[in-house]
Amino acid sequence: MVRKPSLFWGLAAVAASAALALLWSAPLLWALSTALRPEHETVSASLHWLPQTWTAAAFAKVLAAGSLPRWLFNSALVAVLVTILTMAISIAAAYAFSQLKFRGRGVLFAMTMLAFMLPFEALIVPLFRLMNQLRLVDTYAGVILPQLVSPMAIYVFKQFFDAVPSDFRDAAAIDGASHWQVLRHVYLPVSANIVWAMAIIAFIGAWNNFLWPFIIITSSDMMTIPLGLTQTQDAFGVRYAQAMAAALLGGLPVAVAYLVFQRRVTAGLLAATGLKG
Incomplete structure (x- = not known):
């Protein structure tokens, strides 16, 4: 009598998960399917889920x-550098806020947390003016530098530390x-899983x-994948197969990175929320 409700809810959970997975994967x-068919099939009046050719x-x-x-190279370079530098800055700042005693620590941490309340869109104009004054428009440095500070990463690391x-710490200090x-x-x-989880999140966000990039980049050679994909319409015309192929190739590295580090990301998120797997 106890197992029947448990079995029913277990099957219901599996069915709901399968339905959600199908709903999520349908556009992908x-x-x-569109990328694997000839261009003339993409504009056919009849609907076919699978390519005829x-x-x-x-x-x-x-x-x-x-x-x-070139766009893939730019995205990879930017995402890797942003991830490495963001992790270094966030870990160092979190350790300082967590373990060091210095004047103004509370004020600085409060100012860092206030960044949660400021949408990035509100900072675009002053950031662009600053990059322009530093002559960093349409450069890798101009793309990377404004993305290096992550209040969320600093907060997560500080809470864990x-x-x-x-x-x-006392034993090491002695x-x-x-x-x-x-x-x-x-x-x-002791925080390796947290570092991996936040690194993957930072990498995906930068990618x-x-x-x-739309604001700071002015030349085609400096474009990243998200920005470059907006140019495929002009480059290819109304060619949906090529547009879908470009989008899939652009998203492939992120999907591979997540699949490779999926277990570390899951363990890190569970540790960040205080759960144990």
Whole structure:
């Protein structure tokens, strides 16, 4: 009598998960189906979920066009540098806010947290003027620098560092370890999953960022994938197969990165919320 309700709700949960997965994947599958069909089928009056003629010509044409590889390189370079530098800045700042005693610490942390209340759109004009004065418009530095401060990452790391027993730090300090050594050998090893989770989030955010590259980039050679995809309409005309192929190729690195580090991301998020897996 106890197992029947449990079995029913278990099957209901599986069915609901399958339905949600199908609903989420339907646009992706349609994009893949469109990319694998000839251009004339994409504008056909009759609807076919599967291509009548399977072809990878759209992928070949997009890769041969020359712009997409450059956009992929720009996105990879920007996303990797933003991720590395953001993690370094966030971890160092969180450790300072959590473990160091210095004048004005509370005010600085409060100012950092206030950044949550400011949408990025409100900072576009002053940021662009600053980048223009520094002559960083249409440069990698101009794209990367405004993306380096992450209040969310600083807050998550600080909360986790606050929960680490102070005995670990005291023992390292007695042995003569500096603050950098304590951070590297004590706090980072115990927060590895958190670091991986926040790094993947930062990487995906930098890869998918459209607004700031749209403002700061003025040449085609400097475009990232999200910005470059807006140019495919002009480059290819009304060619939906090629547009879908470009979109899929642009999103592939992010999907691969998440799948490779999925377990670390899940463990990090569970640790950040105080749960154990």
